[in-house]
Amino acid sequence: MDWKFNTEDLGQIVIGAFALGVPISFSEEAWQLSETLPLLNLTVLVLITLVFIGLYAYQSMFGQNIHRRVPVFLVRVFGAYLITYLVVCLILFSLNQFPILDNWVIAVKRAFVIAMPASMGAIIVDSFDKE
Incomplete structure (x- = not known):
């Protein structure tokens, strides 16, 4: 299996991040945290x-065949997190809860907090067709 990153993978990550990112982005507790x-x-x-x-x-997509594909694995993990982070930023911006110009530290921290559960949704959806 080649494990190249394509537009289907991008779509799966975005959908997974959006699915878990939206409900948490509406949470005032996440904003305050x-x-x-x-x-x-x-x-x-x-x-x-x-x-x-x-x-x-590792468990769901790469398994025992990771030895020759460590760079691909790292790109998949960090890429999924980066895409998730950007999706969360977009969600927060659309909710007017991403004060990037007024208080960029809070904006960045808020996106990191919400990206945690959203990234799990992203990687899970991304793994659906990987066997």
Whole structure:
């Protein structure tokens, strides 16, 4: 199996990120958490997210055949997270909850907080047709 990233993969990641990102983006608790979460905790949250995305991708998409495809695996994990982050930014912007010009730190933190569950939805939907 070749595991190239194509427009179908992009669509699956966007749909998965959107599916879990939208309900959480409407949550005032997520907005407030992003305002009070210290940088250390935010960093741990992002790292945990990447680890879980990586574990899921390894188990469901790559399995034992990862040895020759480590770069592809890393691109898949970090790419899915980046795409998810951008989808969450778009959702928050459309809800007027992404104050990138007024308070960019809160905007970035808010997107990271919501990207955690949204990225799990993204990688799960991305794995549906990978066997």
